[in-house]
Amino acid sequence: MKFRIPSLAAISLLMTPALAVGQGIGEADANGDGFLTMQEVQAVNPEITIEDFNSMDSNADGVLDEAEVKAAQDMGLMEAPSTD
Secondary structure (H helix, E strand, O other): OOOOHHHHHHHHHHOOHHHOOEOEOHHHOOOOOOOEEHHHHHHHOOOOOHHHHHHHOOOOOOEEOHHHHHHHHHOOOOOOOOOO
16 A cells, blocks of 8 residues: 555545544544544545545554544644644
8 A cells, every 4th residue: 555645635634623632532433432433534524535544544443543543633634623
């Protein structure tokens, strides 16, 4: 699998603060299990593709945990929560 900068840039523009980790995974976690599924991510932002999701799912378990969301934030793929 190739690392594609344009795809990663697109993800950063598409992801919303609802997926931010600073206060937990947040409202995007519809079932409250502490993980984000592809369906939960797409409910917040339908433009996210399976390829985008898979690029953030570093352990390939089919869900994003807080560490993966934080890593995505650190890489600029997802917005961090505002501190206002």
